Amino acid sequence: MSKEELKAYLELTFPTCKFENSIDFPLLIVEKESFFAIAKQLKEEPATNFDFLFCQTAVDYISHFEVVYHLTSTQYRHDLVVKVMLEDRENPVTESVYPLWKAAELYENEIFDLFGITFLNHPNLRRIMLGKDWPGYPLRKDYSDDFILTPQS
Amino acid sequence: MEAPNQLIPVEDAPGEFVINVGPQHPSTHGVLHLRIKLDGEQILDIEPHLGYIHRGIEKMSESLGYKQFIYLTSRMDYLSAHMNNQACSLIVEKGLQLEIPERAKVIRLLMIELQRLASHQLWWGSAGLDMGAVSPFFFAFREREQILEIFEETCGTRLTMNYITPGGVMNDLHPSFVKTVKALIKQFKVNIHEYDKLLTGNIIFQKRTQDVGVLSKELAISLGATGPVGRASGISCDVRKLHPYDGYEKLDFKEIVMHKGDSYTRYLVRIEEMKQSMHIIDQLIDNIPEGDFRVKTKAVIRLPEGEYYQRVETARGELGVYIVSDGNKSPYRIKYRTPNFSNLGVLQYIAKGSKIGDLVAIMATLDLIIPDIDR
Amino acid sequence: MLSGLMSPGLVVVSEALIVGLSMIMLVVLMAVAMIYMERKVAGFMQLRLGPMRVGFWGSMQAFADVLKLLLKECLTPNGADKLLFSLAPFIVLVVSFLALAPFSFAPGLQMWDLNIGVLYVSAVSSIGVIGILMAGWSSNNKYSLLGAMRSGAQIVSYELSAGLSIIAIVIMCGSLSIHDIILSQGDGWWIFKGHLPAMFAFVVFVIASTAELNRAPFDLAEAEQELTAGFHTEYSGMQFAMFFLAEYTNMFIVSMIGATVFLGGWMPFHVYGFEAFNNIMDYIPSVIWFFGKTFFILFLIMWFRWTFPRMRIDQLLKLEWKYLLPLSIINIVIAAFITIMGWHF
Numbered sequence: 001m002s003k004e005e006l007k008a009y010l011e012l013t014f015p016t017c018k019f020e021n022s023i024d025f026p027l028l029i030v031e032k033e034s035f036f037a038i039a040k041q042l043k044e045e046p047a048t049n050f051d052f053l054f055c056q057t058a059v060d061y062i063s064h065f066e067v068v069y070h071l072t073s074t075q076y077r078h079d080l081v082v083k084v085m086l087e088d089r090e091n092p093v094t095e096s097v098y099p100l101w102k103a104a105e106l107y108e109n110e111i112f113d114l115f116g117i118t119f120l121n122h123p124n125l126r127r128i129m130l131g132k133d134w135p136g137y138p139l140r141k142d143y144s145d146d147f148i149l150t151p152q153s
Numbered sequence: 154m155e156a157p158n159q160l161i162p163v164e165d166a167p168g169e170f171v172i173n174v175g176p177q178h179p180s181t182h183g184v185l186h187l188r189i190k191l192d193g194e195q196i197l198d199i200e201p202h203l204g205y206i207h208r209g210i211e212k213m214s215e216s217l218g219y220k221q222f223i224y225l226t227s228r229m230d231y232l233s234a235h236m237n238n239q240a241c242s243l244i245v246e247k248g249l250q251l252e253i254p255e256r257a258k259v260i261r262l263l264m265i266e267l268q269r270l271a272s273h274q275l276w277w278g279s280a281g282l283d284m285g286a287v288s289p290f291f292f293a294f295r296e297r298e299q300i301l302e303i304f305e306e307t308c309g310t311r312l313t314m315n316y317i318t319p320g321g322v323m324n325d326l327h328p329s330f331v332k333t334v335k336a337l338i339k340q341f342k343v344n345i346h347e348y349d350k351l352l353t354g355n356i357i358f359q360k361r362t363q364d365v366g367v368l369s370k371e372l373a374i375s376l377g378a379t380g381p382v383g384r385a386s387g388i389s390c391d392v393r394k395l396h397p398y399d400g401y402e403k404l405d406f407k408e409i410v411m412h413k414g415d416s417y418t419r420y421l422v423r424i425e426e427m428k429q430s431m432h433i434i435d436q437l438i439d440n441i442p443e444g445d446f447r448v449k450t451k452a453v454i455r456l457p458e459g460e461y462y463q464r465v466e467t468a469r470g471e472l473g474v475y476i477v478s479d480g481n482k483s484p485y486r487i488k489y490r491t492p493n494f495s496n497l498g499v500l501q502y503i504a505k506g507s508k509i510g511d512l513v514a515i516m517a518t519l520d521l522i523i524p525d526i527d528r
Numbered sequence: 529m530l531s532g533l534m535s536p537g538l539v540v541v542s543e544a545l546i547v548g549l550s551m552i553m554l555v556v557l558m559a560v561a562m563i564y565m566e567r568k569v570a571g572f573m574q575l576r577l578g579p580m581r582v583g584f585w586g587s588m589q590a591f592a593d594v595l596k597l598l599l600k601e602c603l604t605p606n607g608a609d610k611l612l613f614s615l616a617p618f619i620v621l622v623v624s625f626l627a628l629a630p631f632s633f634a635p636g637l638q639m640w641d642l643n644i645g646v647l648y649v650s651a652v653s654s655i656g657v658i659g660i661l662m663a664g665w666s667s668n669n670k671y672s673l674l675g676a677m678r679s680g681a682q683i684v685s686y687e688l689s690a691g692l693s694i695i696a697i698v699i700m701c702g703s704l705s706i707h708d709i710i711l712s713q714g715d716g717w718w719i720f721k722g723h724l725p726a727m728f729a730f731v732v733f734v735i736a737s738t739a740e741l742n743r744a745p746f747d748l749a750e751a752e753q754e755l756t757a758g759f760h761t762e763y764s765g766m767q768f769a770m771f772f773l774a775e776y777t778n779m780f781i782v783s784m785i786g787a788t789v790f791l792g793g794w795m796p797f798h799v800y801g802f803e804a805f806n807n808i809m810d811y812i813p814s815v816i817w818f819f820g821k822t823f824f825i826l827f828l829i830m831w832f833r834w835t836f837p838r839m840r841i842d843q844l845l846k847l848e849w850k851y852l853l854p855l856s857i858i859n860i861v862i863a864a865f866i867t868i869m870g871w872h873f
Contacts (some may be wrong), residue, residue, distance in 0.1 A: 021213050021459075022459060022460050023247065023248075023459060023460075023461060024461065025462065026458075027460070033235050049170045051374050051375070052374055052377060053377055054377055054471065054473065054490060055378075055462075055475060055488070055490040057486075057488040057490075058477065059477055059485075068475075070462065070473070070475070070490070074388060074389075074390075077395060079461075081460075100373070101375055101377070102375040102376045102377075102498070102502075103375065103376050103377030103495055103498060104497060106494060106495070106497065106498045107494075110328070110494075112198075124200075128201075128302065129203045129204030129207045130192055130204055130207070130417065131204065135481060136305070138209060139178045139212055140214055166661035250648030281837060284837035284838065285744060285745065285747070285836070285837040286835070286836060286838075287570075287574070287833075287834055288573055288574050288834045288835065290574075291574035291575055291576065292574075295575065351835075352837070354835065355836065356840055357745055357837050357838070358837045358841070360840075361837065361839070361843070362838060451602050492662075506725065508840070510748070510840040510841065511840070524664055
């Protein structure tokens with residue numbers, strides 16, 4: 001389906017979700033609670049068949065986090081971006097999509113490591129790059145690495 | 154809340170033990186630390202530990218300008234340096250809606266395909282070396298040296314070129330570029346048959362790589378494997394064909410897709426890709442259009458607000474650059490979707506159940522570059 | 529001459545000493561020459577020149593390496609079994625030298641003409657496995673042990689095929705004594721006289737010997753790209769030099785056996801009945817013939833190393849037990865049949 005057709009189809013199927021403008025791909029904003037069900041439907045529905053998760057990342061907009069999923073379909077060759085907003089900065093939690101796309105295992109480990117967002121139902125959530133005793137989460141906007149420059153005595 | 158930090162538990166059932174491969178090890182191509190649970194010779198589980206060469210490129214780019222952050226990208230997958238630079242240049246040009254001259258596009262493509270050849274040659278040499286055949290390494294570097302010298306003449310450096318920039322390319326081609334490239338391709342076409350006989354047709358090599366590390370198509374799609382790894386398992390994922398850029402739509406070349414998914418197939422896919430690259434260079438080298446090699450851009454670039462995504466095909470798979478811009482001089486968030494990161498995920502699934510000796514064959518044909526994984 | 533100077537007992541001892549020492553010197557010089565040859569052959573096969581700086585065209589490189597090894601410190605790892613650790617290199621080296629005794633370099637130039645010469649060589653070189661296992665076990669290193677066990681398994685398996693291939697020629701010749709085997713090739717080398725079984729036996733012999741030497745493509749036990757680094761990981765300095773020397777001596781011995789049994793030893797290339805040609809061939813000294821053939825087989829073994837990738841341990845053992853051994857046994861039966869029927873030349 002082309003970008004417009006896809007957008008029309010998704011507006012019909014998921015009336016509760018919002019759309020945003022974007023140059024490249026249709027962009028779907030989804031509530032945290034309904035995200036996993038929607039993701040599952042996006043993958044298993046024969047008309048959309050988003051079976052390839054090619055990028056998953058997180059962005060820190062100072063008031064909230066957003067976890068961004070880039071999906072594509074190897075059958076129809078259409079792409080989609082799905083975003084989930086996480087309001088809670090102290091304790092950001094969302095569901096892992098590992099049961100749907102195994103690629104998520106490493107992506108979510110990286111997000112947990114660098115942002116501190118916890119994923120439920122992940123097979124092996126760990127700090128994959130920085131090591132388990134690194135203080136803070138570097139890619140957050142309020143991260144300060146002064147402790148390296150001025151070590152605590 | 155701290156999620157439990159699980160490593161493979163070290164309790165030993167009789168016969169099982171956990172060993173570390175790396176981070177310094179001759180056959181992991183870079184600093185990769187794998188913790189492997191073994192039962193005698195058989196691998197039960199693999200857990201990769203990354204971060205030994207994590208430089209924080211994404212965080213650093215948040216404080217650099219749009220013309221500066223490209224310099225960091227050559228150092229991610231340094232064997233596909235031109236492709237990395239091209240991805241960043243294309244995304245900036247997309248944001249500014251800049252049209253680059255034809256000559257620049259053709260020069261970019263030539264450099265890209267030469268880089269692909271050089272990268273596959275290094276892979277071929279080290280695949281032979283990992284399997285124990287020492288001589289292919291020297292033969293592979295014979296061609297790679299010549300390609301690197303071509304790069305040095307035009308781009309100024311051999312490895313981290315920073316030649317492809319937003320607006321076109323940095324300098325014009327060296328006057329002897331066309332002649333040197335033609336001579337190289339002519340000799341390479343003869344040599345590649347020699348290489349086929351040396352390693353591809355060698356029965357010891359075949360026995361060590363056939364039916365080793367089989368990756369099925371469903372698993373490859375679920376794991377997000379792209380590049381030769383994905384194409385060897387039957388996924389048609391060549392970005393040059395699916396989302397063409399910079400003139401690839403006008404060229405005639407085949408996408409190499411095979412279906413068996415074992416190490417030998419991944420090897421064959423790359424050899425065929427080398428031949429296709431030579432075919433592309435043949436089409437371009439005689440028809441380089443005259444004109445400018447770049448357009449002028451402003452000194453300080455500000456991308457309009459919004460999100461952008463650009464894909465290119467590096468030697469190892471699909472590189473994606475995702476920029477979130479808030480209109481300032483630096484990107485608000487930049488994420489590199491690197492092919493090696495997803496291909497590393499494949500390792501855990503295909504190496505379970507094989508022997509330690511097979512792990513080397515699998516790593517050799519997965520062709521991972523660790524700085525690309527860690528960024 | 530010496531009996532004029534001293535008592536008979538002392539004469540025997542001093543003769544043995546002189547002959548033994550000169551043999552050892554010869555072998556050590558050969559080992560040094562082989563190290564140089566290996567590096568040059570490797571270089572030329574890889575489109576480069578090999579050592580060039582030390583001495584004329586790099587000829588003193590091997591001496592420099594030996595000097596470096598001699599001056600290095602011999603470390604014994606913590607917790608290693610000290611006696612076995614020190615003993616292992618000696619055993620391996622002594623066994624290699626012992627196996628040199630029956631070989632004949634030229635008519636009359638033979639240290640000890642045993643009537644079971646070939647069997648003696650085969651038997652004595654098998655003792656070397658003990659040294660290897662000792663080295664691996666006493667190193668107190670998981671990976672050394674693993675490497676030693678793999679090496680041991682490989683050597684013991686491939687000895688069978690190597691032995692059986694030599695027996696094919698022994699059957700055709702009718703004697704185990706090296707002198708007799710060489711003399712019987714006066715009218716043509718066994719590889720030509722024995723046609724099919726002999727050529728097959730030669731191929732099997734070269735393959736099996738390369739495996740016995742733990743050289744590529746069968747060098748999984750000491751490959752750097754694998755996890756284990758072989759039984760001689762923990763050795764350094766003089767002890768490592770001894771292992772190294774023993775490996776090259778073994779290579780030399782294996783080439784000498786091949787040259788003697790299959791290619792005629794010091795016998796020039798004669799064609800049965802073609803007397804004029806034979807007389808011309810006799811002008812070239814026998815020593816040159818002998819060393820020429822030995823270096824030819826050495827070159828083959830070195831050629832393999834730089835051409836083939838290495839095999840996995842299970843593929844290696846499968847090759848021996850499922851293919852080489854049954855085929856060698858069939859080969860012997862055919863050779864015996866041919867001998868009885870007189871169908872060889």
